[in-house]
Amino acid sequence: MPLTVSLRELTNSYVRLRDAAETSPPPVSHLLRFYSVECGLKVLALKDRNVSSTAQQQELITHDLRQLAKTLKLSASAYRNLISCRRLAKGGFSHPPVAAKELHEAWRYGAELDPEDEKWTVAGLTTLGQLCAER
DSSP, X not given: OOOOOBHXXXXXXXXXXXXXXXXXXXXXXXHHHHHHHHHHHHHXXXXXXXXXXXXXXXXXXXXXXXXXXXXXXXXXXXXXXXXXXXXXXXXXXXOOOBOGGXXXXXXXXXXXXXXXXXXXXXXXXXXXXXXXXXX
């Protein structure tokens, strides 16, 4: 059963993770920024729907930031930089790209990503984070 949280808990987590991302080095900052944006988008969705918990909105229990942004009817330009990132080939092994919704796993587990792809994605996270702060 998925964990459900209140609007207050999500808001507090958004702020805490956002602030921690600003003072952490990559890739930790990327991971924290991803989770901060996830919380921020969910806060906006709950407010838009005038509900106080994810228990009432099970479709929000996701890591798919692109889908959350679409649900909020944000412009495509707000999330277009959230792209799949290629992994660096190491030791003769190639890996499939990491989907945008799975990037938190890559950063959490230390998978090495293509620096250019990662740069674009982090820029996309930053854009979405700014939108969350403004709304």
